[in-house]
Amino acid sequence: MSRRTLKLGAILLGAGGPGQHHTWLDPDVAADASVDVHWYIARAREAEAAKFDLVFIVDSQFITPDSPNHYLSRLEPLTLLSAIAVHTTHIGLVGTATTSYNEPFNLARRLYSLDHISGGRAGWNVVTSGDAGTAGNYSRDEHYDYPTRYSRALEHVRVSQGLWDSYEADAFPRDKESKVFFDRTKQHALNHRGEFFQVVGPLNLERSRQGQPVIFQAGDSEDGRDLGAAIADAIFTHAATLEQARAFRTELRRRAAEKGRDPENVLIMPGIFPIVADTDDEARARETEILGAKSFDKALAELGRPFGWHDFRQYDLDAPFPDVDPGSSFRTQAEGIARHAREHGLTLRQVVQRQLDAGRSPFVGSPLTVATEIQRWFDGGGFDGVSISVNSPREFARFTDQVVPILRERGVVREEYEADTLRGNLGLPLPENRHTAARRTPEPVR
């Protein structure tokens, strides 16, 4: 088989996620985008016209008055994606949902319902809820600790996949002539009894066109990478340089192979923030403008998030970066920030400035420059696809109308959708129902 084309995802960020304090002020950005279903539908249709593989809706559930604009008030991912599903036909629909504060039966059901509503285009970005404060919204005094969050996530996904196999593909003949609606031998209870969950099943939803929703994952810690290698069909990540990206991809593929999986079926799709203008100079000027528009005060408040919303405003900005417990929220990120500050002897002000500069993108320039750089990373083994952050329809159109055609001409991205399921377009195999498989091989099902 020839190598897959570069996969394209659009992260629809409404009025602006962390570090994007400025985006809503852009005359081209609808200030209420985060709660406007029609804004999302319009962006998804644009992405579909450009033959993107998927749109991606991120999520979190704990807010304070200092949360990023988009977090303060936004639509819930799976209800939103259902609405997008019936105004699109081919693009994949990926939503974040937490394994820490959902019951597998409820969540697996909603994801599978979306998979049916979209005709087999659903994807699940499996997360464990970073914000420790989330516990307080779910009748718990304390957030789950790191190892518990990740073991629970693994079991949650396994239970969900078991529930999605409740019915074999031919369980519902619905034959009016013979009056056979249902073949009761093709319905299977799960009878799961594990460390975190007991789930009898069966799920009350028949097999979907792609069999199982596609699993995405994004954790970057040791536990996160291990979970991704075990369960993920695709992995979201960050990538500052081609070398970093290649190292991450190589490591994840190795880990997946060690778990007995085909690394070809683990797609690495880092988020990138391309800044495209008519010339390289104009694009660099635009980048400077974007970085300058960010608010130091908001960045100072948001710096608290990885540290469990610790309030950094209490410290002297020009003293060394304070010694703050990284906690259990986004531990890897908090530890990374603190370690870098310590190693480089940075002040709090310098750390905040570094966060402001973090929007600096390796993909800045004319359409030709950006397309060439993306192709270089793709050919260099840096990623299997990219996930583009979308706030401004104008900026997104620059990418879809000017960069994508160059990549298409070079054969890097597809001409046309190969399939109308997400698995089909990502080039992933359709999973066989475990009970159907067991019928062919006379060994007992575990």
Add this chain to the structure above:
Amino acid sequence: MSRRTLKLGAILLGAGGPGQHHTWLDPDVAADASVDVHWYIARAREAEAAKFDLVFIVDSQFITPDSPNHYLSRLEPLTLLSAIAVHTTHIGLVGTATTSYNEPFNLARRLYSLDHISGGRAGWNVVTSGDAGTAGNYSRDEHYDYPTRYSRALEHVRVSQGLWDSYEADAFPRDKESKVFFDRTKQHALNHRGEFFQVVGPLNLERSRQGQPVIFQAGDSEDGRDLGAAIADAIFTHAATLEQARAFRTELRRRAAEKGRDPENVLIMPGIFPIVADTDDEARARETEILGAKSFDKALAELGRPFGWHDFRQYDLDAPFPDVDPGSSFRTQAEGIARHAREHGLTLRQVVQRQLDAGRSPFVGSPLTVATEIQRWFDGGGFDGVSISVNSPREFARFTDQVVPILRERGVVREEYEADTLRGNLGLPLPENRHTAARRTPEPVR
């Protein structure tokens, strides 16, 4: 104010609910309706064209191979209603969701997301999960007992309503000129600590156009009626005769008044199953045909459901109705069946036959006959609205195209939508945010 018009709801039952073993065989009924989002969208648009107030999606989560066809495999209500929302403009969207096996933060958020996606047309049918087997899908050894289910439901609704008041209506100026996105004084945590739930909040979703989703409720037990009187804006029920219907409505209005509520804001909307044909004779013949098409064997299996899926196939059909524990599933219904059998000395076969006949409708006849009977019940205080079960597009069209116009000509139902929110069309007041109210009156908020 003049009396409200008769409210109209359409219960979209896909391939057929309990007792509707035959409906999927009708050439006019899509056998896969229960999992076909486009089937639901088409019916909702028909209902909207007829100026119905709402569509209603029922739900349950525990199945066995003997469950009704529609229950075996169906879409999840809130994902489904989101998809319907973006293909309709005025009709209300009411979904069943259980308080027994959902966390209030998750469910309140999804309902409110639907409320935003639909522009203020969401309704929540509050249930406590009848099927005892549901517990096994949610890591619990035992189903909650009756009193616990209802106390939990009351607290769940109160928490949800508290979360929906997280933001005052003017919390998001989003003024690009003054660069004010958000007024942090208008965001309010809930800090709820109750018997069943602790929820800090705030919910990450701003105020919707109708303020709060409309609350529906259907429990018929003592506990159920008490809950309905306390929380419901509208109540689903059954009604075999006008006298029964009037007694139920009178009682619920009295209970609501006792709780300090205006009984005008508690709408009683029983489910009815009109059978309409060109003449009364043809309609009665059609009724006989429908009753005859039902399957005795399936009715025998389904009889187990109110008794916690007790298997009645083990008994002699012609012996007296067996003495079976009504359990904690649908206790009121099970007790009612057993009591009636005992009082009338019925055999098991007679009880099953009575269940088969239960589809017998007081609303059978020509369009004129059915319209006149509905008006008689409405004028006689039997109900504030009716909820029509929809399987067959042809039968539904008979109602919308032939019965509704007669009711409209008589001024019983509306000419045009009065509003584009569900509250507005039901004639219910828009609730004021509690924190906004507290600003006007200087007493402390509880």
